[in-house]
Amino acid sequence: KNEVEQSPQNLTAQEGEFITINCSYSVGISALHWLQQHPGGGIVSLFMLSSGKKKHGRLIATINIQEKHSSLHITASHPRDSAVYICAVFSTARNKLVFGAGTILRVKS
């Protein structure tokens, strides 16, 4: 079993829909990152969380440390949100980032 599991693996949404991507992890962490990767390959850091909730524009990220679970929400989705969204945790035991496999999001107009 992977230490970081994301769901769903693939997601297709209609423009304007509310989107949720989930991340569960099984290791002790000091922080959780949500990353966005566009087809060209480069990665953009969206959020770094260690507790609670963060909001940036239409993006909201939450984390529940006790349940070892985080969610990334996109409100009023738009085709430009189409990308791969990656959850990564900083494992305290391994002292490095451990990545999920990513969620491929496609938003249709």
Add this chain to the structure above:
Amino acid sequence: EAGVAQSPRYKIIEKRQSVAFWCNPISGHATLYWYQQILGQGPKLLIQFQNNGVVDDSQLPKDRFSAERLKGVDSTLKIQPAKLEDSAVYLCASSRDSNYGYTFGSGTRLTVV
């Protein structure tokens, strides 16, 4: 602040050839990472530098991969000789230290034919 710069953006080489990638991290970021991302998978850490010293290179295939970070700033990653399975995106990232946010570069997409 300027982002993490990587070059080249794309590279196509034949197997058994050599290739080098370059990374310029954000100024003041002591920690630099090289990741390999194979299509459909999450990034895998190849090597982590703290200033110009190696912190973790446990997943670096040292028979063919090498990396250096001279003067604790720019870094190069080299593959010699390349194999077909080295086809991947090579990402460079930097951070002030591992407890801070990471900034990733645009990546180098390597195709070995």
